[in-house]
Amino acid sequence: MREKLDIIISGGTLLTMSKNADIVMNPRIGIRNGIIRSVDTGDIPRDQMSAAEIIDATDSVILPGLVNTHTHLPMVCFRGLADDLPLMEWLNSYIFPAEARYVDRPMVYYGSMLAIAEMILSGTTTFCDGYFYESSVAQAALEAGMRAVPCQGFIDFPTMDNPDQTKNRQIGRAFVEKWNGVSPLIIPAFFCHSPYTCSPATLTGIKELSRESGVLYLTHVAETREEVATIRNQYGTTPVRHLQNLGVLDEHTVAVHCNWLDDEEIAILARNGAKVSHNPESSMKLAAGIAPIPKMMNAGITVGLGTDGAASNNDLDLFTEMDTAAKIHKLRSMDPTVMDARTVVTMATIGGARLLGLDDRIGSVEVGKAADLIIIDMNKPHLTPMYNPYSHLVYAAAGSDVTTVIINGKIVMRDRKLLTIDIAEVMERVRKIAENIRNDRSP
Ligand SMILES: [Zn+2]
Structure with a gap:
């Protein structure tokens, strides 16, 4: 019986950053309890995948966080x-x-x-x-x-x-x-x-x-x-x-x-x-x-x-x-x-x-490691065409091209929406702190 997963990421291009620097095309990454449970090519039809959440990474690059x-x-x-x-x-x-x-x-x-x-x-x-x-x-x-x-x-x-x-x-x-x-x-x-x-x-x-x-x-x-x-x-x-x-x-x-x-x-x-x-x-x-x-x-x-x-x-x-x-x-x-x-x-x-001494836990997408992953949308004018994903990540992509962020198996950003932070409130608090600094500095 297939393992019930929390998240499956399916499609796109995976840069594993493992020792062999493997690139997996059209991967399927299974995540459960914060850990990467499987990394394989996505040959299995989508209706046979079983997870609480399936993330479609078509036209995207998947990278360790x-x-x-x-x-x-x-x-x-x-x-x-x-x-x-x-x-x-x-x-x-x-x-x-x-x-x-x-x-x-x-x-x-x-x-x-x-x-x-x-x-x-x-x-x-x-x-x-x-x-x-x-x-x-x-x-x-x-x-x-x-x-x-x-x-x-x-x-x-x-x-x-x-x-x-x-x-x-x-x-x-x-x-x-x-x-x-x-x-x-x-x-x-x-x-x-x-x-x-x-x-x-x-x-x-x-x-x-x-x-x-x-x-x-x-x-x-x-x-x-x-x-x-x-x-x-x-x-x-x-x-x-x-x-x-x-x-x-x-x-x-x-x-x-x-x-x-x-x-x-x-x-x-x-x-x-x-x-x-x-x-x-x-x-x-x-x-x-x-x-x-x-x-x-x-x-x-x-x-x-x-x-x-x-x-x-x-x-x-x-x-x-x-x-x-x-x-x-x-x-x-x-x-x-x-x-x-x-x-x-x-x-x-x-x-x-x-x-940081954490390479046994994070830094690459490999089975057994913590699920810290990011998904970067390459379906953008400034990233078209794509010959070499490494080149795009360094020379052409921006932080704002990241669509989804998973840390320890938990989705903290989906479609650029922050899920764990009330960003409007935080920005308001910091603006208030800055107001004090600004007022003090005015003559
Ligand atoms: Zn410093």
Whole structure:
């Protein structure tokens, strides 16, 4: 007897992103209890399919959900507040003061919900975030049915949710205890802001705690030339060497940005198994630098794609990020063969899953994995004709071409309608938060 399934996706073109990068034409994907139960060619007549819901993916591409490996969701509330500035001025004169004044639990919760809506609408099914009041980010993800790696953040000055840095360990431990085992969707982790805002004691203390707790450890690294100069001044070496000297680089460490690395530092990351989150648009906008990603990938480093926060991007759309990632390295190297479309789609799916240590669960469409899938409508003028689906996804499609999003076997967007988020209410809440910010800034 045939298994009764929850969902069958039928038709279209499936890019599995599995090890063999299989493409299945006219597939039939069976989903039950959040898991992909079968992937085969759709030869069986439709009237013999049995599922509570059958999704017709004719003329569409089916892809594993995109993985955003680095962002600061609530910063959507500061989107467009301060643009066209260098990183340090942007941070010190605008972002840090605005955060000190306006960040509270409701801002983090509604900002996160808005950001999650934007991400689902553009095909992202998993994100990794670092911000203040991170439990409110996790709560928003849980309610929206979004897969998330929320990171408790650490920085060496008093913040609204951590006024006393001597309590870092307790705060970190409490965060992991609070979220471990709550839901398969929520995987807690730690984020040290950077080697220039965290002392060696903070960096090593939190790393030690992350090893004890078995959670991922992230930090911004070598984002700007100024940072490299600061670290050199303070510690007589470069950021990656500094982290290596402190013993915090291992396979559970994610270095975000890595725009300014020399060849030996790339080898250090590779040797230690550290992973890299690539956020090209944010680094372009802040003129922070261009990470030597092709060299890192040649060295065997796992690289995932990220958008960074919406105050420095200014959107959370991984489709535009893929387009940028594919093009910027071609221009930099003056070699159009680097970062081909398939490599970039890999980075945005299974690469991101690998970076987060979740590749046994997500990142490809394979039997036994969690059902995190997106369906992209290719029956559009700007996507006609289609010779190569990878090419279209990177160079021609937009986030708004995603029609259906499934996370952990649950449909969270159908025909571009969000099913788990009251988007009108969330937008209204965020507009109110912005109104306060705007009124305060007027003379
Ligand atoms: Zn960041």
